Amino acid sequence: xxxxxxxxxxxxxxxxxxxxxxxxxxxxxxxxxxxxxxxxxxxxxxxxxxxxxxxxxxxxxxxxxxxxxxxxxxxxxxxxxxxxxxxxxxxxxxxxxxxxxxxxxxxxxxxxxxxxxxxxxxxxxxxxxxxxxxxxxxxxxxxxxxxxxxxxxxxxxxxxxxxxxxxxxxxxxxxxxxxxxxxxxxxxxxxxxxxxxxxxxxxxxxxxxxxxxxxxxxxxxxxxxxxxxxxxxxxxxxx
Amino acid sequence: xxxxxxxxxxxxxxxxxxxxxxxxxxxxxxxxxxxxxxxxxxxxxxxxxxxxxxxxxxxxxxxxxxxxxxxxxxxxxxxxxxxxxxxxxxxxxxxxxxxxxxxxxxxxxxxxxxxxxxxxxxxxxxxxxxxxxxxxxxxxxxxxxxxxxxxxxxxxxxxxxxxxxxxxxxxxxxxxxxxxxxxxxxxxxxxxxxxxxxxxxxxxxxxxxxxxxxxxxxxxxxxxxxxxxxxxxxxxxxx
DNA sequence: GAGTGGTCTAGACCACAAT
DNA sequence: TTGTGGTCTAGACCACTCC
Numbered sequence: 216x217x218x219x220x221x222x223x224x225x226x227x228x229x230x231x232x233x234x235x236x237x238x239x240x241x242x243x244x245x246x247x248x249x250x251x252x253x254x255x256x257x258x259x260x261x262x263x264x265x266x267x268x269x270x271x272x273x274x275x276x277x278x279x280x281x282x283x284x285x286x287x288x289x290x291x292x293x294x295x296x297x298x299x300x301x302x303x304x305x306x307x308x309x310x311x312x313x314x315x316x317x318x319x320x321x322x323x324x325x326x327x328x329x330x331x332x333x334x335x336x337x338x339x340x341x342x343x344x345x346x347x348x349x350x351x352x353x354x355x356x357x358x359x360x361x362x363x364x365x366x367x368x369x370x371x372x373x374x375x376x377x378x379x380x381x382x383x384x385x386x387x388x389x390x391x392x393x394x395x396x397x398x399x400x401x402x403x404x405x406x407x408x409x410x411x412x413x414x415x416x417x418x419x420x421x422x423x424x425x426x427x428x429x430x431x432x433x434x435x436x437x438x439x440x441x442x443x444x445x446x447x448x449x450x451x452x453x454x
Numbered sequence: 455x456x457x458x459x460x461x462x463x464x465x466x467x468x469x470x471x472x473x474x475x476x477x478x479x480x481x482x483x484x485x486x487x488x489x490x491x492x493x494x495x496x497x498x499x500x501x502x503x504x505x506x507x508x509x510x511x512x513x514x515x516x517x518x519x520x521x522x523x524x525x526x527x528x529x530x531x532x533x534x535x536x537x538x539x540x541x542x543x544x545x546x547x548x549x550x551x552x553x554x555x556x557x558x559x560x561x562x563x564x565x566x567x568x569x570x571x572x573x574x575x576x577x578x579x580x581x582x583x584x585x586x587x588x589x590x591x592x593x594x595x596x597x598x599x600x601x602x603x604x605x606x607x608x609x610x611x612x613x614x615x616x617x618x619x620x621x622x623x624x625x626x627x628x629x630x631x632x633x634x635x636x637x638x639x640x641x642x643x644x645x646x647x648x649x650x651x652x653x654x655x656x657x658x659x660x661x662x663x664x665x666x667x668x669x670x671x672x673x674x675x676x677x678x679x680x681x682x683x684x685x686x687x688x689x690x691x692x693x
Numbered sequence: 694g695a696g697t698g699g700t701c702t703a704g705a706c707c708a709c710a711a712t
Numbered sequence: 713t714t715g716t717g718g719t720c721t722a723g724a725c726c727a728c729t730c731c
Contacts, residue, residue, distance in 0.1 A: 263721045284698045285729030293627055300539055388532055397691040402641035402661035402683030420659035422641035444641030452636040502702045523717045524710030
């Protein structure tokens with residue numbers, strides 16, 4: 216058993232993963248099929264069970280396989296395509312394109328939460344919130360209106376930031392460790408004030424990302440980001 | 455060492471993960487900080503190194519920690535929020551809302567690929583492709599126009615399907631095991647023909663998802679899905 | 694009861710980094 | 713040279729499923 220298969224240095228558990236993935240990719244094993252047991256793989260590869268276990272466990276974590284104790288290991292059902300949209304700091308995103316980013320704060324205030332906003336923050340109506348409204352430019356052209364409300368308990372120094380220099384995103388990442396988020400992406404016509412800030416005609420199609428983030432069990436921030444539909448898109452890849 | 459800590463049945467490796475996550479969540483360990491070595495954790499928890507290793511390895515796979523061989527384990531840099539949009543079969547999605555889904559095929563043909571399309575498929579211009587145009591209704595109201603081009607080599611029986619009964623998505627998942635995808639999400643005004651099919655005014659804001667999927671190393675399908683902006687959004691959560 | 698996965702041990706050898 | 717992570721072994725006990 217000592218005879219490390221050597222030759223190439225790919226770890227054994229990885230080779231077992233590759234073997235299993237290959238059987239599935241080739242279509243020899245189809246979804247729902249029973250996969251050889253750990254014991255069988257131990258014999259097949261002449262390795263210890265822990266090594267086989269790691270390979271199979273990792274593929275299970277990656278949702279390639281499913282396991283049922285006492286029963287066996289199966290090829291996982293085909294998953295629907297998951298589209299991963301990485302929400303990055305707008306400034307970094309623009310820089311990554313080799314372009315110039317600028318922030319133009321238009322409003323920075325504290326304001327009592329209205330009915331709907333209070334509900335989103337899970338706070339009593341009338342609670343004081345921070346509010347910022349910032350236009351982000353790429354090469355001098357507006358590409359995002361960021362309308363953000365912030366829970367003062369999560370980021371007490373929010374209003375003291377220089378949002379021409381750093382983005383709210385950056386400050387919040389520092390101040391309030393991100394726990395989770397819910398979001399929606401929709402297409403809406405630009406209302407008059409947003410249209411003016413984006414330098415487009417009112418009613419222009421906009422790509423709107425709304426996001427509500429939580430930190431330490433509290434709702435930290437509720438933000439609506441408006442992007443002109445003809446200038447901005449979310450892109451990505453999977454697989 | 456036998457004295458299984460018993461009490462509760464949480465696996466030891468999970469408790470170690472919880473401990474490490476707790477130190478980070480509480481802010482006691484900050485990003486970039488050095489995390490105790492495996493040896494140190496072995497002593498701290500009085501368990502074997504393999505157990506500690508599993509905890510730390512899994513947190514590394516989950517991007518909570520980073521490791522450098524010979525150096526140590528560190529708290530990973532804060533990641534940007536990743537927004538996961540699960541692209542599901544439109545029929546399942548509608549059913550999940552307890553609503554009625556209907557497909558209305560409007561066009562089903564084979565057609566030579568134009569310049570731009572050929573480039574997307576990585577095929578020679580003029581190559582024959584399959585083309586379908588389907589309107590999807592939710593409770594009788596149009597919510598998606600699906601304009602799809604398919605590589606005949608990946609799904610030779612595509613045109614023989616009854617797309618009033620099954621969705622192209624379903625057939626393709628069968629015929630061509632999904633390998634990967636690139637996509638974009640944007641907001642565009644509805645052109646006249648799409649507007650007519652969606653039963654909205656031309657120029658209405660639409661949420662447009664374009665996706666290009668590959669199977670067995672070939673581009674299998676290029677699809678553009680139009681949704682009325684006021685009726686459809688992508689939603690989800692992370693964390 | 695036989696077979697499966699879930700977990701854990703107490704060692705081991707290696708590659709690599711810091712010193 | 714010392715300490716780190718990366719991997720692997722050859723056992724073990726347990727909970728669960730299936731027959």
